[in-house]
Amino acid sequence: MWKPPQRIKFHSQLGRAPTVEQAQASRLFSPVHIGPLTLPQRTWVPAMVPWRSNDEGWVTEDVLQWYGRFARGRPGAIVIEATGIRDVPSGPLLRIGHDRYIEGLQRLVQTIHRESQGQTRALIQIIDFLNIRRRPEPAKFFERFLRITPRLRQALGAQDWSEAAVREHLTQMDPQQWPEVLDAREWEALHMGARERVTDTEWPHIQELPQVLPGLFAAAAGRAQQAGFDGVELHYAHAYTMASFLSATNVRTDGYGGSREQRIRLPLEVYAAVRQAVGPQYVVGCRYLAEECIDGGHTLDDAVWYGEQFARAGMDFISTSRGGKFDDAKQPGVGSSAYPYTGRSGYECMPQYLSDEQGPFGRNIAATARIRSAIRAAGLATPVVCTGGVHNFDMAEAMLERGDCDIVGTARQSLADPDWALKTSMGLGDQVRLCEYTNYCEGLDQKHKQVTCQLWDRMELDEPGLRKSSDGKRRLVAPAWEPPDA
Numbered sequence: 001m002w003k004p005p006q007r008i009k010f011h012s013q014l015g016r017a018p019t020v021e022q023a024q025a026s027r028l029f030s031p032v033h034i035g036p037l038t039l040p041q042r043t044w045v046p047a048m049v050p051w052r053s054n055d056e057g058w059v060t061e062d063v064l065q066w067y068g069r070f071a072r073g074r075p076g077a078i079v080i081e082a083t084g085i086r087d088v089p090s091g092p093l094l095r096i097g098h099d100r101y102i103e104g105l106q107r108l109v110q111t112i113h114r115e116s117q118g119q120t121r122a123l124i125q126i127i128d129f130l131n132i133r134r135r136p137e138p139a140k141f142f143e144r145f146l147r148i149t150p151r152l153r154q155a156l157g158a159q160d161w162s163e164a165a166v167r168e169h170l171t172q173m174d175p176q177q178w179p180e181v182l183d184a185r186e187w188e189a190l191h192m193g194a195r196e197r198v199t200d201t202e203w204p205h206i207q208e209l210p211q212v213l214p215g216l217f218a219a220a221a222g223r224a225q226q227a228g229f230d231g232v233e234l235h236y237a238h239a240y241t242m243a244s245f246l247s248a249t250n251v252r253t254d255g256y257g258g259s260r261e262q263r264i265r266l267p268l269e270v271y272a273a274v275r276q277a278v279g280p281q282y283v284v285g286c287r288y289l290a291e292e293c294i295d296g297g298h299t300l301d302d303a304v305w306y307g308e309q310f311a312r313a314g315m316d317f318i319s320t321s322r323g324g325k326f327d328d329a330k331q332p333g334v335g336s337s338a339y340p341y342t343g344r345s346g347y348e349c350m351p352q353y354l355s356d357e358q359g360p361f362g363r364n365i366a367a368t369a370r371i372r373s374a375i376r377a378a379g380l381a382t383p384v385v386c387t388g389g390v391h392n393f394d395m396a397e398a399m400l401e402r403g404d405c406d407i408v409g410t411a412r413q414s415l416a417d418p419d420w421a422l423k424t425s426m427g428l429g430d431q432v433r434l435c436e437y438t439n440y441c442e443g444l445d446q447k448h449k450q451v452t453c454q455l456w457d458r459m460e461l462d463e464p465g466l467r468k469s470s471d472g473k474r475r476l477v478a479p480a481w482e483p484p485d486a
């Protein structure tokens with residue numbers, strides 16, 4: 001992962017551990033309404049893909065155990081990882097693109113409700129993404145994948161050559177010359193792996209996205225409702241289709257790109273279709289980027305305006321993230337795909353302990369606070385969730401007290417210690433296992449390996465019946481923590 005050149009080391013701190021009375025009187029442990037739902041507390045586990053599903057996208061026993069473990073810490077809400085809305089092979093990503101998934105998802109909801117003793121609400125993040133290919137072997141790329149176009153022939157001075165001769169010539173060429181003869185997309189396909197964009201409107205399946213996606217999202221949300229989820233989160237963040245429509249890099253000319261009014265059009269149409277499918281009494285919100293953090297990306301002013309439009313449209317909550325784009329991703333190894341968390345924008349999404357003067361904690365707060373205050377200025381009470389580097393009670397409480405947000409998301413801190421909020425609420429905050437922001441977990445995610453935390457994955461490996469990672473070396477969920485008087 002990219003790291004700021006300053007490489008200043010930051011250490012997370014426990015901060016003040018409140019007494020039970022202080023916790024009870026706090027904002028963090030007070031209820032909050034999200035549309036028709038009430039969360040008993042303002043703690044929120046944002047979506048995190050842990051690679052626990054299988055190639056068919058089912059809810060597996062490992063998926064149940066993973067979320068059951070978070071639920072035992074009784075956060076206000078858990079958002080299930082990005083779950084694919086299409087019925088197409090998607091690797092071991094959870095899926096909701098067909099009715100056959102409903103039964104497994106039902107078990108997942110029941111697990112969260114049961115393990116949290118009815119305290120935690122279960123939401124699911126639903127996602128669409130475009131195709132991305134692995135970085136190819138150059139020889140294979142030139143032999144099989146590259147289209148030999150008149151432009152390429154001209155660049156090579158090879159108008160009269162056979163196609164086989166052109167391919168052979170490119171393979172034998174000095175690699176330094178490849179970027180000189182390939183166009184930008186061909187070069188990207190070779191040195192990064194080909195990646196579709198929402199602006200590739202010459203392809204019918206990309207041109208038709210505005211016609212196809214509202215129905216796909218609506219059907220997926222309907223399934224989430226049937227499975228008993230308390231709500232859905234539309235994934236409008238990071239490197240994926242809907243965020244690409246919102247992005248300032250979206251220059252489509254069909255009314256769905258260009259100005260911000262046109263860039264938000266499809267996200268609003270998707271929301272309208274979802275609302276139509278699930279009715280007014282079901283929680284629907286979205287996660288989107290407070291800042292894209294890439295050159296030419298949308299500005300905070302755009303994001304403030306987007307937030308206001310989402311709230312006006314009737315979304316029940318708005319959750320923010322930042323960065324996480326393909327645009328500045330590092331070159332992957334041959335045979336691997338680009339990963340959108342390897343560049344500067346990736347750092348902004350999941351900052352780690354080696355940082356710049358600003359540090360890795362709370363980098364999303366100022367931007368989110370501006371979004372929330374614009375929503376409030378518009379007379380709307382839509383709750384806003386802020387995530388990024390939050391790891392202790394003081395920090396969360398201060399965010400709520402200042403009015404930066406209404407709900408505090410903690411992804412890696414919840415992974416490091418799924419009981420952190422429960423311990424804090426019981427006056428046992430000094431027992432919290434603090435995330436060190438090493439991004440060991442994110443490194444596993446990048447390799448599509450089962451995500452665990454280095455602070456607990458080698459502990460108590462002889463526990464009877466313990467489920468371990470495929471290599472047998474790591475436990476897959478944090479060891480149990482029993483409250484002292486349980």
Ligand SMILES: Cc1cc2nc3c(=O)[nH]c(=O)nc-3n(C[C@H](O)[C@H](O)[C@H](O)COP(=O)(O)O)c2cc1C
Nearest residue numbers: 046047048049081082349350388389410411412445
């Ligand atoms: C392993 C891992 C997987 C993630 N998967 C998702 C995801 O599916 N959807 C999403 O919106 N964010 C995802 N994120 C980003 C987190 O939700 C969160 O925004 C980010 O980690 C920053 O918050 P934190 O500092 O509290 O960890 C993931 C993060 C991690 C570490």
Ligand code: SF4
Nearest residue numbers: 435436438439441453
């Ligand atoms: S591996 Fe654990 S300690 Fe390291 S960043 Fe991830 S959650 Fe935090």
